[in-house]
Amino acid sequence: MDAMTTQRAWDEALERLLLLFASMDLGGIEHRHRTALDLIAQAKQRFNPDLGLSTTEVTMDVVGEELECWFTTALGESADRVRNRTAAGLLAWRVTGGSERWGDVLLAGEPPTDLRLAFENVRAQTGPDLTFSSMTHREMDYGPMESLAQETWHRFAWAPLLKAVVFWTAIFFLALAIHAHFFHP
């Protein structure tokens, strides 16, 4: 990889990282840039072209580790209850209004105590604790219509019925016409 290609690759990684921070709403622009540059520096140290990983992949690995570490601390005991701490932490950040309340603290040292307290109370719930009830349907007696239907529809087919309807309709109108012709001249 020549120097120009390498530089472009790191620029792309930086751009991607800034986009990620912006979409996460992680503090102000200056904080995002400063944090991103720090992380790029860490990623550069870890980058080894022989491993086949791109600069963006290495950068995102570093960011993923840093975010998980920071959010694990921030979530405190509740971190043990969740599978994906970064996702849970990010959700807590959004729910508690992290950017407005704590500004540029994310990935900048230890999470403040009030942030930890606020994070511990956040849970995405689809409902209160489950209290199961049994709601099962009872058999319904539909009365004589059901009996009639059960006796009929097993022998029932539409085609013969339609034929019969057509046949008897024709007979009916024929009889009507004959009646009219002979008795109402």
Place this chain on the structure above:
Amino acid sequence: MRPAIQPEQLTPDFVGFRRASFFGAILATTGLGLWLLWRSFLPEGISALEWVQLVLFTLLFQQIATGFWLVAFGCLVLLTGGDRAEIEHTIDQESVASNAPTAIILPIFNEDVARVFRGVEAMWQGLENAGGNQGFDFFILSDSNRPENWIAEEIAWLDLCRKSDAFGRIFYRKRRVPRNSKSGNVADFCRRWGARYRYMIVLDADSIMTGQLMRRLVAMMEKNPRVGIIQTAPQLALGRTLFRRMQQFAAKVYAPLFAAGSNYWHLFAGNYWGHNAIIRIRPFIEHCDLPELPDPDEKKRHIFSHDTVEAALMRKAGFDVWFATTEKGSYEEGPPNLSDSLGRDRRWCLGNLQHFWFLFAPGIDFANRFHIWTGVMAYLSSPLWLLFLVTGVVDLAFKNRFSLLSSLPGSDFAYSGGAVQILILATFALLFVPKILALLATLPRSRPFGGPLRLTASALIETLTWTLLAPAIMLYYTRFVISNVLGITIHWSNQNRSDDKGLGLLESYKIFWLPPVVGVLAVSALIIWSPVQIVLLSPILAGWLLAPVIAWVTSQPWLGDSTRKVGLFAIPEENPQNCPAELHHAGQSETLEPEFGGISHSGLARAVIDPVAHSLHVALLRERESNKSKPHELRADTTTHLLEKGPEALSPAQRYALLWDAETLRLLHHEVWSRPTHRLHPWWQACFKQL
């Protein structure tokens, strides 16, 4: 006002007198009509076709007589100062609820997300303003199967909870297996959380209830432990198209009399409409799970329309079902055009016809049987009217043909001794007098309706429009009934509650091609065989021929806006001074940016790329063992496939299934952010630009 009659004071004599007078009037009217028709047939002897007409007439005349007497008794109730036997009189005017645990549930299915959550926010604030929301929890119960809707609902829920500080009070639940549609959705809620609450207020996605009303409903339930359901009378509101504005005007003017008349005879044995009602949860759980319908193949056949059956089961279990006819603050939105209205009717038709089975089921209350009968006839009457029309025309054509050959002078009308004229007049009276009575009842308070002239003009135009639309609707209802009976599925476009865009004229002809075709055929047949009847049948023929044009005109929002400007079809709620804050808030239309820049598959894009949407979605998914056990290689393959080929590489079903798989989504999220741009499909690159 005279003292209210409490539910426990309703003696069998009192109830018996009301029912006898109401059903006696219907029977007498139907009998009179039948006698007149029979007399009109007598001079020439009753032919086979006329016997068919007599049977059809009895069924149909009974239906319009019922409508007439509902309004007549409603009018009587209003003239005598209101009904003393109404559930709302069991509490004081100012009474509000204790903090009895109450769930407010909104089952939703691919609805306008912004409108749904605006409504929830409005009602939440309404409760706070009405004395506090303690005891009330909201549940948005989603069965949406469009990824775009699903993800947008989650984000809207998060934003609403943040904004209203309502975490742990407003819940969002997405059902993994949406079994048994809306009734299954409600039953699922009852099974999971029903035991935590004493009552549930059931809403539709477009429902709005004021906080005051919700608190009063709880107070009524607390006061009357024998009551299982209280149904409110939701008013149509927030309409913009002409169709919607006409409907909400008609409902506002005519519905109060129908409601009062309805409560007059059924009292504690009312009906349930599936929304805008409060339900006592315990008896609902114990007695109201829907039974399966009889089926020739012994398959489990679900009841499509649950509400009427649930009311019948609640009554069967010994609980009362009341209709709070005079309570203010219950609203819903109507369909914006005729096409959407018929789309809804198609579903309702199937549901109502299924209720036929319950007509003869032992243990069902008489009043519930009558509700079921009314519901069945609402659709079954259309094919019966059509048959009555055809037999009548054929019969008259025969008579006219032979009367030309006869030496007897005079017309059929003359032969009947005036019975036909009386019968026609009586039918018109039964159809139009209720409208006139309702108009007269509204005239003294016509100011919010634009004054007496505009109110009368609106009523006339509305009546004329519906008179012309009725024959086309009859044809479609007939089609729905026949297809439902034969088990044929009719495809109709999805319900569209938005009314910002009207139908195009060509589009309207494409949808409503059937009535003009029938109209042309009918006119041709009449010209050949019975031209004399064209004038008599002209309202019906005109309705068929003009149906696409009327549907097109009434679907236009600009026409709705124009009529609003000139004060036609006005309802009190259109005046901000008379509009409850909840309704005003819910009705505020926002100019929304298209979801994720309008990119295709925006639901999938947001769930994978947007870190917050992804985190929320994954957090809300309940982990499933089968997902965890999915081999990593399979996940990696899906991920690579999707990242390199874009979303079209998966079928819609696969994309939907992917949204249930938290592990694969996590992998995708990590991969999409880590891959250099040139290794991503252009669709993903476009998605990044939307962040």
